[in-house]
Amino acid sequence: ITGCLSVHRLDQDTSGLMVLAKSAAAQAELRRQFEQREVQKHYEAILEREMPLGEEGEIRLPLRPDVDNRPRQIVDMVHGKNALTRYRVMENMDGHARLLLTPHTGRTHQLRVHCAEALGNPILGDRLYGMQNAARLMLHARELSFIHPHTGERLCFTCTPEW
Numbered sequence: 001i002t003g004c005l006s007v008h009r010l011d012q013d014t015s016g017l018m019v020l021a022k023s024a025a026a027q028a029e030l031r032r033q034f035e036q037r038e039v040q041k042h043y044e045a046i047l048e049r050e051m052p053l054g055e056e057g058e059i060r061l062p063l064r065p066d067v068d069n070r071p072r073q074i075v076d077m078v079h080g081k082n083a084l085t086r087y088r089v090m091e092n093m094d095g096h097a098r099l100l101l102t103p104h105t106g107r108t109h110q111l112r113v114h115c116a117e118a119l120g121n122p123i124l125g126d127r128l129y130g131m132q133n134a135a136r137l138m139l140h141a142r143e144l145s146f147i148h149p150h151t152g153e154r155l156c157f158t159c160t161p162e163w
Contacts, residue, residue, distance in 0.1 A: 008034050011109060013125075016043070016141030017159050021149075029149035034106065040145040043101040043111060044090075044161050046138035047121040048130060051097040056088040059118040063107045072128055073109040075117050083107040085114045096124055098163075111139060138163065 004020040005027040019039075021027035033039050062080025066072040074080075084104040091098045101111050109128070116122040116129035125134030140161035148155050 007031055008039075008106070010141055011112070011137070011139070013127075013137035014043075014139045014141060015136075015161065017144045017157055018141070019144060019146065026149040030146065033146050037104060037106075038147065040143070040156075041103055041141065042143040043103070044140045044142045045099050045101055045111065045115065046093075046124045046163060047097045047099060047115060047119070048124050048132045049097065049121050050092040050095060051089045051099075051119070051121060053089055053092060056086070059083075059085045059087065059114040061114060061118055063110060063113055065108070071108070073107070073113050075113065081105075081107060083110050083114065085111060087114075087119070097121065 004022065005024065007019040007021050007027055007030040010016065010018055019030055021030055061075045061083055062077060063073045063083045064076045064080040066074045082105060086102040086104065088100045089097050090100055103110055112123055112126055112129050122130030124130065124132055124138040125136050142161060143156065143158045145154060145156040
Protein backbone atom coordinates (compact mmCIF):
# COMPACT_ATOMS: atom_id res chain seq x y z
CA ILE A 1 0.00 0.00 0.00
CA THR A 2 1.39 3.38 -0.92
CA GLY A 3 0.45 6.65 0.70
CA CYS A 4 -0.51 5.17 4.09
CA LEU A 5 -1.42 7.65 6.78
CA SER A 6 -0.39 7.23 10.40
CA VAL A 7 -3.24 6.75 12.88
CA HIS A 8 -1.31 6.11 16.10
CA ARG A 9 2.17 5.10 17.14
CA LEU A 10 4.10 2.59 19.19
CA ASP A 11 7.20 3.34 21.23
CA GLN A 12 10.21 2.82 18.97
CA ASP A 13 11.29 -0.44 20.63
CA THR A 14 7.78 -1.95 20.93
CA SER A 15 6.83 -4.69 18.48
CA GLY A 16 3.38 -5.67 17.26
CA LEU A 17 0.30 -4.26 15.60
CA MET A 18 -0.23 -0.77 14.25
CA VAL A 19 -3.11 0.79 12.33
CA LEU A 20 -2.51 2.76 9.12
CA ALA A 21 -5.19 4.47 7.08
CA LYS A 22 -5.56 4.48 3.29
CA SER A 23 -7.41 7.82 3.11
CA ALA A 24 -7.59 11.08 5.04
CA ALA A 25 -11.22 10.40 5.96
CA ALA A 26 -10.38 6.95 7.35
CA GLN A 27 -7.41 8.43 9.23
CA ALA A 28 -9.62 11.09 10.85
CA GLU A 29 -12.23 8.54 11.96
CA LEU A 30 -9.65 6.08 13.29
CA ARG A 31 -7.83 8.85 15.18
CA ARG A 32 -11.15 9.90 16.67
CA GLN A 33 -11.71 6.34 17.90
CA PHE A 34 -8.26 6.32 19.54
CA GLU A 35 -8.83 9.74 21.13
CA GLN A 36 -12.29 8.74 22.40
CA ARG A 37 -10.81 5.48 23.78
CA GLU A 38 -13.08 3.35 21.60
CA VAL A 39 -10.15 1.22 20.37
CA GLN A 40 -9.41 -1.82 22.49
CA LYS A 41 -5.69 -2.55 22.88
CA HIS A 42 -3.90 -5.44 24.57
CA TYR A 43 -0.16 -5.81 25.03
CA GLU A 44 2.07 -8.57 26.32
CA ALA A 45 5.16 -7.85 28.34
CA ILE A 46 7.86 -9.89 30.01
CA LEU A 47 8.98 -8.28 33.25
CA GLU A 48 12.34 -8.49 34.99
CA ARG A 49 11.08 -10.64 37.88
CA GLU A 50 8.35 -13.16 38.62
CA MET A 51 4.99 -12.17 40.12
CA PRO A 52 2.18 -14.20 41.71
CA LEU A 53 0.45 -16.19 38.97
CA GLY A 54 -3.04 -14.86 38.23
CA GLU A 55 -2.49 -11.57 40.04
CA GLU A 56 -4.44 -8.80 38.39
CA GLY A 57 -5.18 -5.21 39.09
CA GLU A 58 -5.47 -1.66 37.95
CA ILE A 59 -2.76 0.99 37.89
CA ARG A 60 -3.74 4.66 38.06
CA LEU A 61 -0.66 6.85 38.07
CA PRO A 62 -0.66 10.25 36.32
CA LEU A 63 2.28 10.85 33.97
CA ARG A 64 4.13 13.80 32.51
CA PRO A 65 7.41 14.30 30.63
CA ASP A 66 10.58 14.54 32.71
CA VAL A 67 11.69 17.93 31.37
CA ASP A 68 15.24 17.40 32.66
CA ASN A 69 15.64 13.92 31.18
CA ARG A 70 13.65 13.49 27.96
CA PRO A 71 12.26 11.19 26.62
CA ARG A 72 11.62 9.77 30.10
CA GLN A 73 8.20 10.18 31.67
CA ILE A 74 7.60 10.50 35.41
CA VAL A 75 4.73 10.02 37.82
CA ASP A 76 3.41 13.40 38.96
CA MET A 77 0.34 13.36 41.20
CA VAL A 78 -0.16 17.14 40.77
CA HIS A 79 0.71 17.98 37.16
CA GLY A 80 0.58 14.58 35.44
CA LYS A 81 -2.11 13.49 33.01
CA ASN A 82 -4.43 10.66 33.99
CA ALA A 83 -3.14 7.22 32.98
CA LEU A 84 -4.92 3.90 33.54
CA THR A 85 -3.60 0.38 32.87
CA ARG A 86 -5.14 -2.97 33.77
CA TYR A 87 -2.84 -5.97 34.12
CA ARG A 88 -2.94 -9.74 34.67
CA VAL A 89 -0.05 -12.11 35.30
CA MET A 90 -0.41 -14.90 32.72
CA GLU A 91 2.63 -17.01 33.63
CA ASN A 92 6.12 -17.07 35.07
CA MET A 93 8.93 -18.36 32.91
CA ASP A 94 12.68 -18.49 33.50
CA GLY A 95 12.44 -16.07 36.43
CA HIS A 96 10.26 -13.53 34.59
CA ALA A 97 6.54 -12.72 34.69
CA ARG A 98 4.55 -12.57 31.44
CA LEU A 99 1.72 -10.04 31.71
CA LEU A 100 -1.29 -9.05 29.67
CA LEU A 101 -1.51 -5.23 29.79
CA THR A 102 -4.59 -3.28 28.77
CA PRO A 103 -4.08 0.48 28.58
CA HIS A 104 -7.22 2.58 28.83
CA THR A 105 -5.32 5.78 28.15
CA GLY A 106 -2.49 6.28 25.70
CA ARG A 107 0.24 8.23 27.46
CA THR A 108 3.82 8.11 26.23
CA HIS A 109 5.67 5.19 27.89
CA GLN A 110 2.57 4.47 29.99
CA LEU A 111 3.00 0.70 30.20
CA ARG A 112 6.72 0.99 30.81
CA VAL A 113 6.37 3.50 33.66
CA HIS A 114 3.38 1.73 35.22
CA CYS A 115 5.25 -1.58 35.38
CA ALA A 116 8.43 0.00 36.73
CA GLU A 117 6.79 2.35 39.24
CA ALA A 118 3.51 0.76 40.33
CA LEU A 119 4.56 -2.89 40.15
CA GLY A 120 8.21 -2.25 40.98
CA ASN A 121 9.01 -4.67 38.16
CA PRO A 122 10.22 -3.06 34.90
CA ILE A 123 9.73 -4.57 31.47
CA LEU A 124 12.71 -6.72 30.54
CA GLY A 125 15.10 -4.87 28.22
CA ASP A 126 13.74 -1.42 29.06
CA ARG A 127 16.78 0.85 28.77
CA LEU A 128 14.95 3.87 30.26
CA TYR A 129 13.12 2.41 33.26
CA GLY A 130 14.68 -0.99 33.87
CA MET A 131 17.86 -2.60 35.09
CA GLN A 132 18.18 -5.85 33.13
CA ASN A 133 19.47 -5.87 29.59
CA ALA A 134 17.88 -8.03 26.92
CA ALA A 135 18.16 -8.29 23.16
CA ARG A 136 15.10 -6.03 22.88
CA LEU A 137 12.32 -4.37 24.85
CA MET A 138 9.99 -7.23 25.73
CA LEU A 139 6.78 -5.31 25.01
CA HIS A 140 4.44 -6.35 22.20
CA ALA A 141 1.14 -4.87 20.91
CA ARG A 142 -0.74 -8.17 20.53
CA GLU A 143 -4.36 -7.16 19.85
CA LEU A 144 -6.23 -4.18 18.39
CA SER A 145 -9.98 -3.90 17.95
CA PHE A 146 -11.78 -0.97 16.32
CA ILE A 147 -14.75 -0.06 14.13
CA HIS A 148 -13.99 0.00 10.40
CA PRO A 149 -14.40 3.64 9.34
CA HIS A 150 -16.48 2.80 6.22
CA THR A 151 -18.34 -0.45 6.92
CA GLY A 152 -19.05 0.05 10.64
CA GLU A 153 -17.91 -3.54 11.30
CA ARG A 154 -15.85 -4.21 14.45
CA LEU A 155 -12.47 -5.58 13.41
CA CYS A 156 -10.10 -7.43 15.73
CA PHE A 157 -6.49 -8.18 14.83
CA THR A 158 -4.12 -10.38 16.82
CA CYS A 159 -0.36 -10.86 16.50
CA THR A 160 1.26 -13.28 18.91
CA PRO A 161 4.76 -12.28 20.06
CA GLU A 162 7.74 -14.45 19.27
CA TRP A 163 9.67 -14.28 22.49
